[in-house]
Amino acid sequence: MASASSTNNCSSNSFPDDDEELNEQLRTLLLLVPDVAQTDPISILEQTRDYLRRVHEETERLEKEMPSQSRHLENLNQGGIANSSIRRRLQILRVETEKIGGNREFVVNILWKRLGPPGAAAEVQRAIEFFDLNVKSSSVLVPSFLHPDEMQTTAFVKVKKGKNMTEKELRDLLLSRFPS
Structure with a gap:
């Protein structure tokens, strides 16, 4: 004691x-x-x-x-303010989607280029999270030291219950967040 x-x-x-x-x-x-x-x-x-x-x-x-x-x-976003800030901060070079696991799980790879002030990685992440997707994990990396402004975001996502989506539909949906 x-x-x-x-x-x-x-x-x-x-x-x-x-x-x-x-x-x-x-x-x-x-x-x-x-x-x-x-x-x-x-x-x-x-x-x-x-x-x-x-x-x-x-x-x-x-x-x-x-x-x-x-x-x-x-x-x-409805007023176009968010989309216009995305345009200034980054340029989407490529979006790839691949179905994994069940019919609602995907790997998303977005190759993008920083154009303006910091915040582009956050804009890409918000675009992924904006839709009916549960982000399981995501990462950002610089795929080449020769092009330090080019970044790749890889995310493992799952479409929320009650929704089905093809790889093309998911790709098109993500691209709609980044007007040219």
Whole structure:
């Protein structure tokens, strides 16, 4: 059983040896939770609880704002603003799609060239996510050091339930997001 004097702070070796796992967990909390002022176990746990409560409240607030942000982005897209920014930032060189797994899973390869300010990779990612696709993973790479402005985005996507799509339909859909 731990004595009261041995649990006053969380500095190394201040807890009894039989509670080493608890000591390690408390030290981990000290590293993960910002601005923990005190190092006794009760204070660490209280400050962790308060921090998690603040994170939860902020998450709820942001989730409530998301529908209005989505509508705002849709309005921008309908007005052509999003598409015009895509035109300035990148040029699509090639879009390839290949069906894998079931009839709703695809690999998408988009070869594109950066034209303007940073943000082109994000525009390609948003274009992929815009449609009824669940992106399982995606990556961006520079396929050739000779052409550093040419980039390739590869994404593994799955068409959402209730929808079927051919490779050509998916390719045409993606190309529709990048007018020439």
